[in-house]
Amino acid sequence: MDLLNSPSFVQSVKLRRIIDLFHDEARGQSFALKMSQLFLDYSKQNISPDELSNLITWARDCRLNDSIDAMFSGEKINNTEERAVLHTLLRAPSEIKYAVLGEQAQEVLQTEVNMASIVDDVRQGKLTSCTGQKFTDVLVIGIGGSYYGLKVALSALSQYQTQHLNVHVLSNVDGQAVADKLSRLEAKSTLVIVISKTFTTQETLLNAHSVKQWMLDELKTDDAISRQWFAVSSNLTKATQFGINENSILPMWDWVGGRFSIWSAVGLPLALAIGNQNFEKFKLGAYEMDNHFQQADFSDNMPVLMALLGIWNRNVLGYHSLAVLPYEHSLRAFPGYLQQIDMESNGKSVSIDGEKLSWATAPIIFGQEGTNGQHAFMQLMHQSEDIIPADFIVSLKPSTKAYQEHHKVLVANCFAQSEALMQGVTLKQVEEELKSEETLSLTPHKVMKGNTPSNTLLLESITPESIGALFALYEHKIFVQGTLWQLNPFDQWGVELGKKLSSSVLDIINGKSTQSHLSTSSIQLINTFLDANK
Numbered sequence: 001m002d003l004l005n006s007p008s009f010v011q012s013v014k015l016r017r018i019i020d021l022f023h024d025e026a027r028g029q030s031f032a033l034k035m036s037q038l039f040l041d042y043s044k045q046n047i048s049p050d051e052l053s054n055l056i057t058w059a060r061d062c063r064l065n066d067s068i069d070a071m072f073s074g075e076k077i078n079n080t081e082e083r084a085v086l087h088t089l090l091r092a093p094s095e096i097k098y099a100v101l102g103e104q105a106q107e108v109l110q111t112e113v114n115m116a117s118i119v120d121d122v123r124q125g126k127l128t129s130c131t132g133q134k135f136t137d138v139l140v141i142g143i144g145g146s147y148y149g150l151k152v153a154l155s156a157l158s159q160y161q162t163q164h165l166n167v168h169v170l171s172n173v174d175g176q177a178v179a180d181k182l183s184r185l186e187a188k189s190t191l192v193i194v195i196s197k198t199f200t201t202q203e204t205l206l207n208a209h210s211v212k213q214w215m216l217d218e219l220k221t222d223d224a225i226s227r228q229w230f231a232v233s234s235n236l237t238k239a240t241q242f243g244i245n246e247n248s249i250l251p252m253w254d255w256v257g258g259r260f261s262i263w264s265a266v267g268l269p270l271a272l273a274i275g276n277q278n279f280e281k282f283k284l285g286a287y288e289m290d291n292h293f294q295q296a297d298f299s300d301n302m303p304v305l306m307a308l309l310g311i312w313n314r315n316v317l318g319y320h321s322l323a324v325l326p327y328e329h330s331l332r333a334f335p336g337y338l339q340q341i342d343m344e345s346n347g348k349s350v351s352i353d354g355e356k357l358s359w360a361t362a363p364i365i366f367g368q369e370g371t372n373g374q375h376a377f378m379q380l381m382h383q384s385e386d387i388i389p390a391d392f393i394v395s396l397k398p399s400t401k402a403y404q405e406h407h408k409v410l411v412a413n414c415f416a417q418s419e420a421l422m423q424g425v426t427l428k429q430v431e432e433e434l435k436s437e438e439t440l441s442l443t444p445h446k447v448m449k450g451n452t453p454s455n456t457l458l459l460e461s462i463t464p465e466s467i468g469a470l471f472a473l474y475e476h477k478i479f480v481q482g483t484l485w486q487l488n489p490f491d492q493w494g495v496e497l498g499k500k501l502s503s504s505v506l507d508i509i510n511g512k513s514t515q516s517h518l519s520t521s522s523i524q525l526i527n528t529f530l531d532a533n534k
């Protein structure tokens with residue numbers, strides 16, 4: 001990755017004041033881009049027009065276009081798992097599905113039809129529980145990619161949800177999380193959906209077994225499982241062995257990565273909440289972003305620009321984190337979702353061919369809904385030595401008609417924070433401000449470094465389309481970065497050791513084995529736990 005990284009050049013860019021780049025009065029306008037319901041302002045990034053066009057040329061020289069075509073045409077770009085990466089197909093029209101998948105497109109389309117009819121039957125009360133009740137609640141059991149996209153989309157589109165059906169998502173294996181969920185449910189009116197691509201994930205299976213036992217204890221008939229349980233998985237055998245009726249299992253395919261799977265039948269709980277039409281609009285918003293991504297020149301291509309600016313901050317300016325700041329209560333889970341989709345995709349140090357990489361890759365992603373972050377970590381972002389680039393996300397229209405004044409204040413804070421992060425306060429400005437002698441000692445404490453780069457993403461309003469486009473925007477940004485970092489963004493081998501060791505620890509805890517290659521620290525912890533639970 002032969003990016004411009006002569007130390008003197010990098011130093012000159014870091015010392016440059018972003019605010020000085022606005023001497024070019026057209027900067028605000030030229031460093032902004034509108035795509036359907038999204039507007040991206042990247043003018044507060046620490047990059048000049050020439051530097052950006054060099055980056056774009058570099059991306060072209062890296063044959064990024066070929067990589068994009070390879071993904072959309074179904075090449076097995078996930079080489080370590082020998083899989084294609086075709087989550088985009090799930091939101092594409094059927095003719096494109098047939099063009100890429102051939103006959104298998106039939107199965108995909110049939111699954112969409114089956115899913116849509118389940119949604120209608122449940123929402124219209126045609127599908128009822130084993131006691132004949134209409135369903136009032138849906139409990140989703142899944143983790144990681146089988147949970148996060150749903151969690152975000154459900155809260156983001158809460159205003160599009162029917163009042164008759166509450167959707168709950170259970171991911172963590174902590175018994176308290178299970179107890180909390182079940183305490184709000186009645187077995188006779190609860191539909192359960194187990195989502196697991198592999199149907200082997202420890203947390204999901206234990207949660208599913210406990211919920212199954214709860215329902216059997218409550219309803220005392222196996223009918224409950226065959227009538228009220230659905231599964232979404234690529235492992236139909238395991239799902240049926242668990243006891244779910246074969247006709248109630250919706251397939252996933254290995255060419256859909258877990259963290260990119262909300263567009264598949266994994267979206268069933270979302271469609272149940274917002275209806276089939278809104279779910280189609282959610283996919284349509286993403287499909288529009290797919291077309292933009294495939295067709296727009298890189299200089300006007302939102303995912304590519306966000307990816308390149310992220311690489312500029314990471315690999316040229318050496319910034320190690322990215323703060324994701326949604327000034328939108330309904331998007332409060334978005335930073336967590338990005339932690340999975342970005343850090344599980346690009347959190348790697350080996351190339352797609354297995355070579356050790358000599359450059360940095362995925363940034364550390366963190367964030368919180370605005371304005372909460374301002375009263376938490378923004379102090380560090382304004383005054384610590386570390387520069388932490390940020391993505392601000394805000395809707396122009398309030399999600400609720402009430403409290404209009406609140407939205408003005410929210411938006412004002414959002415715009416103010418990106419400006420404050422850029423401007424900062426210099427020593428001279430502080431001194432000028434601090435008129436009186438006695439406060440002069442405060443001067444150094446009030447200096448704010450500024451020069452922190454940021455993007456601001458405006459959504460016209462929170463709609464299924466705009467949220468679909470937002471998801472697809474970040475999916476493609478992450479794919480472009482992984483490609484230009486020459487790694488495989490679609491596997492996650494790094495999660496395996498923890499899973500393996502958790503089984504060894506559990507075996508010791510359950511007295512099934514004493515043999516362990518664990519450290520004396522972990523052995524001590526286990527013994528302390530066992531003593532406490534004697």
Ligand SMILES: O=P(O)(O)OC[C@H]1O[C@](O)(CO)[C@@H](O)[C@@H]1O
Nearest residue numbers: 144145146196197198201258495
């Ligand atoms: O859908 P599954 O197979 O239960 O996996 C859940 C999650 O676990 C992971 O494999 C990580 O452990 C994620 O990639 C995946 O989304």
